[in-house]
Amino acid sequence: MGEKKRYISANEINQYIYCPYQWYYIRKYGLEYINSLRNPSEKEDQFVNFKKGIEYHEKYYKDIVRMRYKKYAVFLGVIFMILAILIVMRYVR
Known part of the structure; x- marks a missing residue:
């Protein structure tokens, strides 16, 4: 790596x-x-663990x-259910 850094960035x-x-x-x-290891042209056996990674x-x-999409779907589903309940309660009165 050459010269070692004395700090660690947020990245x-x-x-x-x-x-x-x-x-x-x-x-x-x-x-x-x-990045040069991503497409090895020879010695494929040597990079099995890299490919697994x-x-x-x-x-x-x-x-x-x-998982993120599922959370959004559940959140939107709950919002729509609450809105539906509020609409039904308004017309029942």
């Missing part, structure tokens, strides 16, 4: 919370080297997005 904290391994490898080897992070991201 690095975010990376560490997302995945401590990702933060460590980027800090140790640098982002350019890590990429697949894990893609699945993790998709799961987070799905």
Whole structure:
């Protein structure tokens, strides 16, 4: 990595919370080297764990997005139910 930094940025904290391994490898080897491993042309066996890490992070991201949409759907469903109850109560009086 060359010269070591004396501070950790907010972005690095975010990376560490997302995945401590990702933060460590980027800090140790640098982002350019890590990105160069994404499409290895030879020695595929050497990058099995790297590919598993990429697949894990893609699945993790998709799961987070799905969970977020489910929360929005439940929230909107509750709002619509409350509105429906208020409308029915208004016409019953």
